[in-house]
Amino acid sequence: MSENVLAFGPCVVHGGVFGFDPDLVPTVLIDPETNRPPDVGPDSLPCEPAPGSAERAVGRPLCPACARALNRELQGRGELPRFDETDTAAPRRAGQG
Ligand SMILES: [Zn+2]
Secondary structure (H helix, E strand, O other), X not given: OOOOOOEEEEOOOOOOEEEEOOOOOOEEEEEOOOOEOOOEOOOOOEXXXXXXXXXXXXXXXXXXXXXXXXXXXXXXXXOOOOOOOOOOOOOOOOOOO
16 A cells, blocks of 8 residues: 655666656666766667776666567577566556455
8 A cells, every 4th residue: 555656757778757666667777978888888788898987877667668679689699588578657556356
């Protein structure tokens, strides 16, 4: 019966605003200078992080749909899913009755 604390913000991938629990939402680290994760280059391919990039990077919320899409992409490359696909804005416990 505890209430979720909800926040609203743009998804780091598709840019649409969605509701989430800031304590639980999966995040992607983004370097504010490049608007990309520190280890991703301008061509969207993995790269060596630029000096200071990882230190500048801040976690941005990822919506469940994009988490799912990213996980599929990872799995398509033979990698393990990395993002929690739970909708953190959804009630975690259904009311009784
Ligand atoms: Zn999204």
